[in-house]
Amino acid sequence: MNQIAVKDALHLFLNEDLGFGDLSSETIFPVEAQGEGTFLLKADGVVCGLFIAPLVYELLGGQVEFTPLVAEGSYQSAGTILAKVTGPIRTLLTGERTILNLWQRMGGIATATRIACERLADPSIKICDTRKTAPGLRLFDKYAVTQGGGFNHRFGLDDGVMLKDNHISFAGGIPTAVKKARQQLGHMVKIEVEVETKEELQAAIEAQVDVIMFDNRTPTEVKEFQQLVPAGITTEISGGITLENIANYQGTGADCISLGFLTHSVTALDISFNSKEGVKG
Numbered sequence: 001m002n003q004i005a006v007k008d009a010l011h012l013f014l015n016e017d018l019g020f021g022d023l024s025s026e027t028i029f030p031v032e033a034q035g036e037g038t039f040l041l042k043a044d045g046v047v048c049g050l051f052i053a054p055l056v057y058e059l060l061g062g063q064v065e066f067t068p069l070v071a072e073g074s075y076q077s078a079g080t081i082l083a084k085v086t087g088p089i090r091t092l093l094t095g096e097r098t099i100l101n102l103w104q105r106m107g108g109i110a111t112a113t114r115i116a117c118e119r120l121a122d123p124s125i126k127i128c129d130t131r132k133t134a135p136g137l138r139l140f141d142k143y144a145v146t147q148g149g150g151f152n153h154r155f156g157l158d159d160g161v162m163l164k165d166n167h168i169s170f171a172g173g174i175p176t177a178v179k180k181a182r183q184q185l186g187h188m189v190k191i192e193v194e195v196e197t198k199e200e201l202q203a204a205i206e207a208q209v210d211v212i213m214f215d216n217r218t219p220t221e222v223k224e225f226q227q228l229v230p231a232g233i234t235t236e237i238s239g240g241i242t243l244e245n246i247a248n249y250q251g252t253g254a255d256c257i258s259l260g261f262l263t264h265s266v267t268a269l270d271i272s273f274n275s276k277e278g279v280k281g
Contacts, residue, residue, distance in 0.1 A: 001051070001139070001143055002139070005139055006051075006052075006055065006139065007055060007059070009136065009137075009139065009140070010052070010055055010056055010059055010098070011059065012136070013098050013101075013102075014056065014059060014060070014095075014098055017097060017098055018094065022090065022093065022094040024093070025089065025090045025093045025094055026090060029089045029090055029093075031088065031090065032088075033088065033089045033090070034086070034087065034088060034089065035086075035087070035088075035089040035092055035275055035276065036084065036085065036086045036275070036276040037084070037085050037092055037273055037274055037275045037276055038081050038082075038083070038084045038085075038273070038274055038276070039053075039081070039082040039083045039084075039085075039099075039100075039103075039271060039272070039273055039274075040079070040080075040081060040082070040271065040272050040273075040274055041076050041077075041078060041079065041080045041081075041082050041269070041270075041271055042078055042079075042270035042271060042272060043078050043269055043270040044075070044076070044077050044078050044111075045075070045076065045107050045108070045110070045111035045269040046073060046074070046075050046076075046107060046110035046111045046113075046114050046147060046148050046269075047070050047071070047072065047073065047074055047075075047076055047082060047107060047110075048072065048073065048103070048106040048107045048109070048110040048143075048144045048147045048148075049072075049102050049103045049106040049107070049140065049143075049144070050068045050070075050072050050082070050083065050103075051072070052099055052102050052103065053066050053083065053085070053095070053099050053103075054066045056095040056098055056099050057085075057087065057091055057092075057095055060091045060094055060095050061088070061091055062091075063087050063088055063091070064085055064086070064087030064088070064091055064092065065085065065086045065087060066083060066085050067083060067084050067085070068082065068083045069081055069082060069083055069084065070082055070083075072147065073110070073147040073148075075114065078270075082271065092273075092275075096273045099273075100271055100272070100273060102140060103269070103271050104268035104269050104270065104271050105134075105137070105140070105141075105144075105266055105268055106140055106141070106143070106144035106147075107144070107268070107269030107271065108144075108266045108267050108268045108269045109141055109144035109145060109148065109262055109263055109266055110144045110145070110147040110148035110269075111148060111269055112148065112243075112261070112262050112266070112267070113127060113129075113144070113145050113147075113148025113149055113150040113262055114148040114149055115243060116148075116150070116243060116246055116259060116262065117148070117149045117150065119243055119246050119247050120246050120247060120249065120250055120257070121247065121250055122249075122250040122251060124255075125237075125249070125250075125252070125254055125255065125256060125257055126150070126151045126255065126256040126257070127145075127149065127150040127151065127256070127257055127259065127262075128145075128150060128151045128152065128153045128236070128256045128257065128258040128259070129141070129142055129145040129150060129151075129152055129153055129258065129259065129260075129262050129263055130153055130238075130258050130259070130260045130262075130263070130264075131153070131154060131155075131156070132260040132263055132264040133263045133264070134263070138155065138156075141263045142155065142263075145262055145263070148262075150262065151256070153258050160189060160190045160191075160192065161181050161185065161189060161190065161191045161192065162192045162194070162213075163177050163178065163181065163191065163192065163193045163194065164194045164215075165194060165196075165215075168193070168194075173203070174193055174195075174200060174203040174204055174207060175203055175206070175207055177193075178191060178193065178204075178207040178209060179207070190210040190211060191209045191210050191211070192209065192210065192211035192212070192213060192236070193207070193209045193211070193212055193213065194213045194215045194238075195212055195213065195214065195215065195225075196215050196216065196217070198224075198225070198228070201214075201225055201228060201229070202228070205228070205229065205230065205233065209233065210233065210234065211233065211234040211235070211236060212229060212233055212234070212235050212236070213235075213236040213237075213238050213258075214226075214235065214236065214237050214238070214254065215238055215239045216238075216239035216240050217237065217239075219248045219249050219252050222237055222249065222252040222253070222254055223252050223253060226252060226253040226254060227253075234255045234256070235253075235254045235255050235256075236254065236255065236256045236257070236258055237249060237252065237254045237256070237257045237258070238257070238258040238259075238260075241257060241259060242261065243261075246259075
């Protein structure tokens with residue numbers, strides 16, 4: 001993780017929540033008041049984003065002792081205490097929601113990714129994410145996918161050429177689109193092309209692209225398409241794949257499956273912060 005980018009994002013998140021100050025905490029607790037608390041996992045899932053808490057506390061003034069009790073990326077059962085904290089009550093309460101918002105979202109993504117990997121049950125096929133992330137959260141969303149056992153697709157539009165149906169349509173076909181792109185690219189940039197028919201597949205193969213995406217194809221169609229692809233071209237499956245049908249793509253021979261629902265349809269992992277009774281200081 002790019003720690004500079006993470007801290008920049010946390011600055012924005014905290015400013016959004018803080019406004020001109022935490023009225024609830026600042027009107028009740030003096031600066032010197034100390035407290036303790038724990039983070040409780042309330043549903044089974046993959047723990048993700050533990051590193052965020054100490055960064056949040058640091059940005060809020062520090063002096064918080066954060067002790068993780070489980071490993072990052074580990075699968076834990078409901079009822080597990082994830083971490084404990086000791087420090088200024090104001091800091092603990094002001095940072096609570098930002099930490100929980102990110103932990104819950106990232107945990108949900110990591111858990112969904114783990115389930116997808118388990119249901120596919122084919123280590124020869126990588127589970128990948130997409131760019132269907134929440135604006136401003138891509139860095140966190142994609143990191144969460146890796147903690148669930150998945151892999152990252154492009155981080156942004158500058159991370160490789162991906163020619164989809166609209167690019168191909170506007171350009172006048174796969175050969176023209178690929179030729180124009182290649183004329184402008186350096187040798188380190190890969191070209192991926194989306195195909196839906198055998199004619200499009202053949203055009204992509206003849207254009208010697210680096211990656212071919214089988215878009216919205218059935219497992220049977222994927223196997224047929226895969227047999228036509230020469231060695232050296234990576235293949236990707238995408239479109240219409242859910243946790244309910246992903247197992248059907250086991251053994252199709254493709255290199256990866258990209259799943260938008262990992263990040264665009266997140267079910268948050270339930271986590272709470274609980275203060276210890278009594279106030280110190």
